[in-house]
Amino acid sequence: DAKTTQPTSMDCAEGRAANLPCNHSTISGNEYVYWYRQIHSQGPQYIIHGLKNNETNEMASLIITEDRKSSTLILPHATLRDTAVYYCIVREGYQKVTFGTGTKLQVIP
Amino acid sequence: GAVVSQHPSRVICKSGTSVKIECRSLDFQATTMFWYRQFPKQSLMLMATSNEGSKATYEQGVEKDKFLINHASLTLSTLTVTSAHPEDSSFYICSATGGANTDTQYFGPGTRLTVL
Secondary structure, eight states: OOOOOOOOOOEETSSEEEEEEEOOOTTOOTOEEEEEEEESOOOOOOEEESSSSOOOOSSSSEEEOTTTTTEEEEEESSSSSGOOEEEEEEEESOOOOOOOOOEEEEOOO | OEEEEESSSSEETTTOOOOOEEEEESSOOOOOEEEEEOOOOOOOEEEEEETTTOOOOEETTTTTTTTEEEETTEEEEEEOSOOOOOOGOEEEEEEEEEESSSOOEEEOEEEEEOOO
């Protein structure tokens, strides 16, 4: 069973913020929300993760709704190098990462 | 920190031969390593999970005698594809946990295997 639902694809203009949504309505109390991305022909890259609170690092911000049933990954100023497939994953700390189909983000010049 | 490397990055072999792929955690001790494969235009599929010094746990449908995994140290795991066939051609990716964010999986760059 898929634990997360993401749009298949999105476009974003270069320099603008990219907001990638993820629904995880069945998330349990101990499960974290993780985001990875995979640039073509490369291994997945860890971006950010969070449990309840919003998180920010040098790559992105993660906004988690109060009920934790959805989240949004924000790339504040998208560049062409951000074109990739973005995966939203929910898991408890010890669990293996299982990938869905993700969102294909195309950054447009 | 939390860098994972793989070697080789790409390999071409003849059908029936065996191929070994190495996965190393460069700046942390990896308590657990994972092996995935990815066919064109598909998502990553987990093949197996291995802990240092113990036998790997394989996902359903993955042949353990064909895909041999050795996790001999806290920084090295190897995947050997035995008697490779063209249908084994794929992108093989390893990942490891145990870095500063101890539960976060960090992924290697992948190995492109082509079996002729």
